[in-house]
Amino acid sequence: MAPTVDDLRNEIRESVGRYTRVESTGFTKEALAAICGALGYDVQKGSLPSKAVMRAEIRVRVGLADDADPDSAGGAFRKADLEAIAEALRD
Template sequence: MAVGRFEREESAAFTKEDLAAICDAVGYEIDTSGRLPPKAEMRAGILWKIGALEDDNAEEAPSSFRKDELKAIETAVQ
């Protein structure tokens, strides 16, 4: 705040449960019988399903979604 930046009241990070719900909404199947997969794996699957990645390789997935990716996810789930 000392430099004039916006202070978020809540965290903008997605939880594993949030990502699992998005996976379901975009049609990326994950195993939910036990523990949820790692966040990177779910982000990669989501990005693959919306066409932002060529495959669902977790090593290629960014650590967070970019604004254009969020807009593409929004379009995919509507």
């Protein structure tokens, strides 16, 4: 059986040292920052970039987008995005 969106989110959280969640929720800014760090994007300490900026940069880092423009990158991650992120973090 294919993993659900919640399964993929929790796999990603675990792979970057965050805790899993029982309920279905999107990523917090801190979780997105941890994912960015794991993918080689240095998130400044202190004030974190917006969620849109971090999601756009993650999409570029895993090959889902050509540029990190938060306005054209889209909103929350879809299942295909989560699958690509989880795969990149497994490597």
